[in-house]
Amino acid sequence: MELLKYFLFAASLFILSCSGKPPQVSGGKQSLASPRSIVVVYENDPHCQMDGYAKFAGLRDAIADTADVVTVSSGDFLQGGAMGSISHGGYVVSLMNAVGYDVVTLGNHEFDYKIPRLMELSDSLNAAIVCANLVQKGTSTPLFKPYVLKQVGSKKIAFVGVLTPQTLVGESYAFTDDSLKTLYDIPAESIFNLVQSAVDNARHDGADIVILLAHLGFVPPVSSLEVVQNTVGIDVVLDGHSHSIIDGKFVVNANGDSVLVSQTGTKFQNVGMLDITRDGKFRSRLIPTDSVFAVSKKVAAVHDSLRALADVDLQNVVANTKFELTINGDDGKRLVRKGETNLGDLAADAMRFSVGAQIGIENSGSVRVTIPAGPVKYQDVLNVMPFANGMCLIRATGRQIKEALAQGASRLPNEYGGFLQVSGLRYTAVVEASKGGETAQVLIENVQVETENGFVAIDENSLYTVGLSSYVAYEGGEITAFRESEIVMDKVMTDSDAMVKFLKSLGDEIPEVYRKPQGRIVVKNIL
Numbered sequence: 001m002e003l004l005k006y007f008l009f010a011a012s013l014f015i016l017s018c019s020g021k022p023p024q025v026s027g028g029k030q031s032l033a034s035p036r037s038i039v040v041v042y043e044n045d046p047h048c049q050m051d052g053y054a055k056f057a058g059l060r061d062a063i064a065d066t067a068d069v070v071t072v073s074s075g076d077f078l079q080g081g082a083m084g085s086i087s088h089g090g091y092v093v094s095l096m097n098a099v100g101y102d103v104v105t106l107g108n109h110e111f112d113y114k115i116p117r118l119m120e121l122s123d124s125l126n127a128a129i130v131c132a133n134l135v136q137k138g139t140s141t142p143l144f145k146p147y148v149l150k151q152v153g154s155k156k157i158a159f160v161g162v163l164t165p166q167t168l169v170g171e172s173y174a175f176t177d178d179s180l181k182t183l184y185d186i187p188a189e190s191i192f193n194l195v196q197s198a199v200d201n202a203r204h205d206g207a208d209i210v211i212l213l214a215h216l217g218f219v220p221p222v223s224s225l226e227v228v229q230n231t232v233g234i235d236v237v238l239d240g241h242s243h244s245i246i247d248g249k250f251v252v253n254a255n256g257d258s259v260l261v262s263q264t265g266t267k268f269q270n271v272g273m274l275d276i277t278r279d280g281k282f283r284s285r286l287i288p289t290d291s292v293f294a295v296s297k298k299v300a301a302v303h304d305s306l307r308a309l310a311d312v313d314l315q316n317v318v319a320n321t322k323f324e325l326t327i328n329g330d331d332g333k334r335l336v337r338k339g340e341t342n343l344g345d346l347a348a349d350a351m352r353f354s355v356g357a358q359i360g361i362e363n364s365g366s367v368r369v370t371i372p373a374g375p376v377k378y379q380d381v382l383n384v385m386p387f388a389n390g391m392c393l394i395r396a397t398g399r400q401i402k403e404a405l406a407q408g409a410s411r412l413p414n415e416y417g418g419f420l421q422v423s424g425l426r427y428t429a430v431v432e433a434s435k436g437g438e439t440a441q442v443l444i445e446n447v448q449v450e451t452e453n454g455f456v457a458i459d460e461n462s463l464y465t466v467g468l469s470s471y472v473a474y475e476g477g478e479i480t481a482f483r484e485s486e487i488v489m490d491k492v493m494t495d496s497d498a499m500v501k502f503l504k505s506l507g508d509e510i511p512e513v514y515r516k517p518q519g520r521i522v523v524k525n526i527l
Contacts, residue, residue: 047080075107217242365417
């Protein structure tokens with residue numbers, strides 16, 4: 001309570017310093033003689049961290065008596081954990097409605113359940129959804145409103161939304177119909193124009209302030225900094241996607257004006273507070289959520305009821321392990337997206353076993369979190385594999401398999417969600433660097449297939465059965481090598497169900513052979 005009292009005291013001092021006297025309220029309405037300050041409470045990339053919403057709302061409510069408050073999100077809220085997966089985002093929307101968001105933009109993971117489901121959830125979400133650059137294919141017609149205007153105190157604030165074009169790669173399956181015809185687009189080449197048009201229209205409609213809710217981050221193909229540098233009229237960017245922690249950074253726009261950019265990290269590491277003073281100044285602060293003691297009783301009650309609904313299934317124990325099943329290396333840093341881990345081995349074995357294939361393949365972007373030693377619950381499996389990808393059995397040539405391995409290893413020594421964990425297969429990725437230290441090329445060597453007589457060199461012209469997700473087989477944009485492969489079985493179960501099936505086949509306890517990576521993948525760096 002002491003920290004909360006300090007925060008409220010500090011907030012009141014800030015308001016007093018802006019107005020010179022306490023806010024005057026008459027009849028429940030703000031006095032025009034002394035406008036209250038405006039605070040935008042924001043987050044990005046919560047990824048189904050359901051416990052954070054009650055504190056987020058609690059902190060917002062704690063300042064609502066002394067300021068005009070708006071509540072916003074910069075995306076990636078529907079996916080990333082068991083509570084999202086088990087309800088296909090429904091539980092998350094119920095909790096967000098309890099919080100009472102005003103405006104949200106979309107992150108790439110809002111598309112994980114495909115656009116028809118996104119539209120269902122959009123109808124259920126009480127907040128306005130803004131996105132200027134998600135359009136009907138071949139047009140500039142947006143699927144959602146590019147911006148909304150909110151009257152906040154004495155100011156009209158426009159919230160413009162923008163989504164990373166990278167979504168077209170990572171979630172490409174969401175943009176097609178059953179015949180794989182592409183229906184929607186996020187054109188990277190038009191992003192500056194689409195954002196600028198939304199900003200201009202908002203200003204024409206009377207916006208005093210323009211805030212960009214961005215899900216771009218500081219990663220290719222287009223960063224939030226590039227959007228600022230190539231536009232005018234934006235005052236603040238509340239960003240997401242790269243999971244960066246940025247209290248407040250000023251970036252110069254195309255006219256040489258300074259634009260404030262902020263990002264809160266991920267999974268409610270922080271709650272963002274954007275203070276807007278009477279004279280149009282902007283200041284952002286990040287409040288560590290662990291230090292927040294204010295909790296919304298309403299949101300907490302909704303969270304508890306949703307958790308009770310899910311717990312019966314989520315708490316079922318499907319296996320036990322004496323050791324950690326990890327996505328990390330010995331140094332504790334994430335390895336699964338650029339090397340082999342024991343959990344990667346287990347996941348690839350599940351892909352192989354579930355459909356009776358010779359080879360199993362799993363993209364590392366679908367192996368999300370570590371499972372600690374102890375009981376392995378259904379919730380743990382969903383946290384590892386939250387995307388509900390469909391399981392497939394295909395027939396692929398040795399050449400196609402080698403091409404897939406090369407595509408997965410193409411970003412080495414950097415991380416890549418397309419990096420492939422394997423079962424019934426082993427290979428070496430040779431990373432050759434130039435004299436300047438940059439990667440010149442990555443070569444795939446010594447690819448061998450497991451047989452009854454041991455491992456033998458793969459035959460490029462022979463056919464092999466491969467168990468893998470529909471995402472890797474034909475839906476995702478990272479691996480395209482299997483697009484011409486024969487599909488023997490399509491979406492017979494989800495990848496998480498395949499993992500449960502495999503774990504149960506192992507008996508009560510996961511065997512010791514999975515304690516360490518099994519030497520299926522060798523990465524060699526040559527200078």
